[in-house]
Every structure is written in structure tokens, then in C-alpha cells.
Amino acid sequence: MDGQRQLLEQLGIAPLPPEQETPAKASKAALGAFERGVAALAQYKARTGSVTVLRGHVETVMVDGQEHAVKLGVWIMNQKGRRAKLASDKLAVLARLGLEWAAGEGAA
Numbered sequence: 847m848d849g850q851r852q853l854l855e856q857l858g859i860a861p862l863p864p865e866q867e868t869p870a871k872a873s874k875a876a877l878g879a880f881e882r883g884v885a886a887l888a889q890y891k892a893r894t895g896s897v898t899v900l901r902g903h904v905e906t907v908m909v910d911g912q913e914h915a916v917k918l919g920v921w922i923m924n925q926k927g928r929r930a931k932l933a934s935d936k937l938a939v940l941a942r943l944g945l946e947w948a949a950g951e952g953a954a
Contacts, residue, residue, distance in 0.1 A: 880936060882909055883925070886916035887943050897922075897944040 886905035891897050901919035908914075925932065925940060926947055932940075940948035 879921075880925075882907065882914050882916050883918070883921040884939055884943070885909055886914075886918045887922070887945075890918060891943060 885907045887897060887899075889907055890899060890903075890905050899919045899922055901923065903917075903919045905916050905918040906913055907916060922945070925945075929937065929947060937948045
């Protein structure tokens with residue numbers, strides 16, 4: 847309140863500066879883990895000619911000027927495990943990259 851503020855200022859206590867709102871940063875999730883995985887798989891395929899990836903392989907990709915380490919082998923296994931829940935457009939992207947199990951939507 848104004849009266850309290852004046853009394854505090856008379857005692858030599860300065861008010862805190864107003865809080866500045868910092869713009870919200872786009873989270874990595876907004877960037878899309880799926881999109882980072884697709885970029886990593888496309889890069890890996892372009893380099894090796896294959897989509898057969900060891901489970902422990904980590905692929906480093908540049909997305910929007912930032913370097914991202916994608917655990918590609920784990921990412922592929924996760925997509926395979928989630929294939930029944932993936933949207934058809936995502937399955938189509940994976941199939942175009944050459945993942946055979948993604949070709950039949952909802953295939954077990």
C-alpha cells in the first residue's frame with residue numbers, strides 16, 4: 847500500500863525493482879523429440895545407407911542452429927514400441943525412411 851511504501855522509504859528501505867518478464871523459451875519438447883529423431887535417422891541413413899542402428903548408437907544432429915545428441919537406437923525401439931499409438935503421418939514418415947515395421951499402420 848502507498849502509506850506503507852512511504853514509511854519504508856523514510857526508513858531507508860528501497861522498494862524492489864519491478865520484475866521483468868522474460869520471454870518464455872521454446873522447450874525442447876516443442877521442438878519435437880520425434881522430429882529430432884527423424885532428422886537423426888535421415889542423417890544416419892544418408893551417411894551409412896542403412897537404417898539398421900545399434901541400440902547404443904548416439905547421432906548428433908543440428909536443428910535450428912543447435913546441436914542435439916539423439917540416442918537413435920533407443921529412439922527407434924521406442925517408436926517401434928509405440929507404433930500402434932503413432933499417428934498415420936508419423937508412421938508414413940518412418941516408412942519413407944525405410945523402417946519396415948512402420949509400413950503397415952498399426953502392425954504388431
